[in-house]
Amino acid sequence: xxxxxxxxxxxxxxxxxxxxxxxxxxxxxxxxxxxxxxxxxxxxxxxxxxxxxxxxxxxxxxxxxxxxxxxxxxxxxxxxxxxxxxxxxxxxxxxxxxxxxxxxxxxxxxxxxxxxxxxxxxxxxxxxxxxxxxxxxxxxxxxxxxxxxxxxxxxxxxxxxxxxxxxxxxxxxxxxxxxxxxxxxxxxxxxxxxxxxxxxxxxxxxxxxxxxxxxxxxxxxxxxxxxxxxxxxxxxxxxxxxxxxxxxxxxxxxxxxxxxxxxxxxxxxxxxxxxxxxxxxxxxxxxxxxxxxxxxxxxxxxxxxxxxxxxxxxxxxxxxxxxx
Numbered sequence: 540x541x542x543x544x545x546x547x548x549x550x551x552x553x554x555x556x557x558x559x560x561x562x563x564x565x566x567x568x569x570x571x572x573x574x575x576x577x578x579x580x581x582x583x584x585x586x587x588x589x590x591x592x593x594x595x596x597x598x599x600x601x602x603x604x605x606x607x608x609x610x611x612x613x614x615x616x617x618x619x620x621x622x623x624x625x626x627x628x629x630x631x632x633x634x635x636x637x638x639x640x641x642x643x644x645x646x647x648x649x650x651x652x653x654x655x656x657x658x659x660x661x662x663x664x665x666x667x668x669x670x671x672x673x674x675x676x677x678x679x680x681x682x683x684x685x686x687x688x689x690x691x692x693x694x695x696x697x698x699x700x701x702x703x704x705x706x707x708x709x710x711x712x713x714x715x716x717x718x719x720x721x722x723x724x725x726x727x728x729x730x731x732x733x734x735x736x737x738x739x740x741x742x743x744x745x746x747x748x749x750x751x752x753x754x755x756x757x758x759x760x761x762x763x764x765x766x767x768x769x770x771x772x773x774x775x776x777x778x779x780x781x782x783x784x785x786x787x788x789x790x791x792x793x794x795x796x797x798x799x800x801x802x803x804x805x806x807x808x809x810x811x812x813x814x815x816x817x818x819x820x821x822x823x824x825x826x827x828x829x830x831x832x833x834x835x836x837x838x839x840x841x842x843x844x845x846x847x848x849x850x851x852x853x854x855x856x857x858x859x860x861x862x863x
Contacts, residue, residue, distance in 0.1 A: 541574040592627035608632040612738030634753035637664030647674040740769035814848030
């Protein structure tokens, strides 16, 4: 789909014989070959492919070619299962027109498009570009705040004893498994947010430093502010990453403690059960001459010995502090 925005109105869209001179933004969403060729022919530019925009090296995402900027950055979209996915976004910026190339619905693009015609700060393509970056930063900040709140909630659940405060090991194991799943999900979302921040920071810095005559000082200041916001959010993201790593280590430590408790119980049971088993095995032998068989109090004495050999190890373990 090709959607064209012009200043001061945005009511022209579609493919025609020529493009109005007031066009400031051409937004390509899963564009067809015909739409790409139309934009390339009228603007004398090339439309980057999805493969080139997905390249990880900076040289493939940051290009200045004959006064036109070709920039690429990852963005995050939510799929039908409400799961975050990385999708590439391309920006082709000239003296007057911005061309965006994307392959997924991104609400911030539609929000900026609705403001064109009513917001005086969106009077040219470079202004639209900086507004899109600012919106991406605002969205990234909201995501980081949401992730930070979830990390705090999970941290309280881990360190307040909620994972192991139960008499049922099966329930405790289920809570630990859920905690590990939540930590993994948070780490994945945080990694995607980091990729977006890194991409936005690189293209904002590059666009502000190229020194093209058509990039105004006001736009450079806004791009510099975007770069500073990226640095600030990156520091916050680093703290969240460290906290998630701490939670992961803590949960794994609790799992090790639970396993040690289980092995301790098995050790106590096995040690307590060995002496009575030996005595029962001895007195259960069918030898013809066994003096104990003729004792008057042989039966109660046998019971007393069996019970004593089971209780004495428990007393010893209790004094050693193996259990409360």
